[in-house]
Amino acid sequence: MMMQWDKLLTVKRYGHESMVSPEAGRSHFHKDHDRIVFSSAFRRLGRKTQVHPLVLNDHIHTRLTHSIEVGSVGRTLGIRVGELLASTLPEWVNPHDIGMIVQSACLAHDIGNPPFGHAGEYAIRDWFKQARDAEFLTSLSPLERLDLETFEGNAQGFRVVTCIENHLYDGGLRLTYPTLGTLLKYPWTAEHATEKGKFSCYLTEIETLEKLGQELGLVSQGEGGNHWSRHPLAYLMEAADDIxxxxxxxxxxxxxxxxxxxxxxxxxxxxxxxxxxxxxxxxxxxxxxxxxxxxxxxxxxxxxxxxxxxxxxxxxxxxxxxxxxxxxxxxxxxxxxxxxxxxxxxxxxxFPDTRKTELEVGAYSCLGILLDAFCHAVYEQYQKQSCEGLSYRSEKIISLMGIHAPDPRWPLYHAYMRALDFISGMTDNYAAYLARQIGGLSR
Missing domain, CATH: 1.10.3410.10 (putative deoxyguanosinetriphosphate triphosphohydrolase like domain)
Structure with a gap:
């Protein structure tokens, strides 16, 4: 089945299905760009590690500067390909719109990454894999455990833009389907992960993924569901990142x-x-x-x-x-x-640089402290099925989560996802600060 550009480039928005006319000076895809740039999750990338944690040299890339650079290259790639495909594009799209879609996806491609870069991802995965934490996972299904034990920044990013930012659990940033499709580097769930363990959708966003695939006319891969072909423009986003x-x-x-x-x-x-x-x-x-x-x-x-x-x-x-x-x-x-x-x-x-390694080990310990505190607190709340009667420490930890705090009546998996929303959204600096406070190490 050949995918069609009139579906791949629809102007429909996730979470806001009614068609709205573009504003003067801004196309639907320009709005996506602006919503991402003005989001707090994007702003926090300025204090998140790209490769080297907590460096003092101001010339070193953060997730924010990297994302801006990737967006610039992605825009060029999109325009170049758009010009070559101009005769096949729908009438409401021009090559610069293609550039804007790719740029927007590039800007958001790291928006779900936890503090301390890849060290943060490994710390979260390993916390849930450790035997001492097995009691906290016994009521979860195998696929729910898989999501937690293979925590993936790409999947968290999809959750951020579709659930967490702006319209909390009501469409998120409400981006257009083409921008969301281009953002999905791995449009499948953890059970279909690649050899490197990559996937872009948690169980919590399965319905969103299904709707996205249908609206864009992506090709379903296999009979099991929850596994789609990439949006063609996702390859350009990937290339911009690699460059x-x-x-x-x-x-x-x-x-x-x-x-x-x-x-x-x-x-x-x-x-x-x-x-x-x-x-x-x-x-x-x-x-x-x-x-x-x-x-x-x-x-x-x-x-x-x-x-x-x-x-x-x-x-x-x-x-x-x-x-x-x-x-x-x-x-x-x-x-x-x-x-x-x-x-x-x-x-x-x-990557083997001594200072980098030392800081990553410290970051690993820092996230371990945070996961111990927040996951234990939401587990205690889940067991009691109430906010009443919690230990003093758990009560205070839950209060720190603010709007991210789970309802005590929710399934445990959803409670853990809320905890991960809060922790993965932290900057390096705030994660280090809070770990010192919680661990009693503050001076």
């Missing part, structure tokens, strides 16, 4: 004196391909920051060209839901090899 990741890891490593410019120069030159550029700066006294900036633009231009060409090359498979690759791996061979070299360098030289 920025490849370079930002190297840039940040130079800023932190983990790597030298000379160590990464060959990789950047390979990513530039055959594009011409002025190389006088390499023989000057310019800083490493200026030298890498000179190469960054050309490298990104070449990677964008490669991703666009790969999208068009695999267009038919993408539109039938059969494409399972990645645009940058299936494009220019030089780009593919350059990306592999960049990731290998990051894995061997950047």
């Amino acid at each position: 920025c990741y490849a370079i930002l890891d190297l840039e940040d490593a130079i800023e932190l004196n983990i790597l030298t410019f000379e160590a990464i120069k060959p990789i950047l030159l390979q990513l530039c391909g055959n594009l011409d550029f002025e190389d006088d700066i390499f023989y000057s006294q310019a800083s490493a920051r200026r030298k890498i900036s000179a190469l960054r633009g050309k490298a990104m231009e070449n990677m964008v060209n490669s991703a666009v060409a790969a999208f068009m090359k695999h267009y038919e498979d993408i539109m039938t839901g059969q494409y399972q690759g990645e645009l940058l791996r299936d494009g220019d061979i030089g780009v593919k090899e350059g990306l592999h070299a960049a990731k290998t360098l990051a894995k061997t030289k950047i």
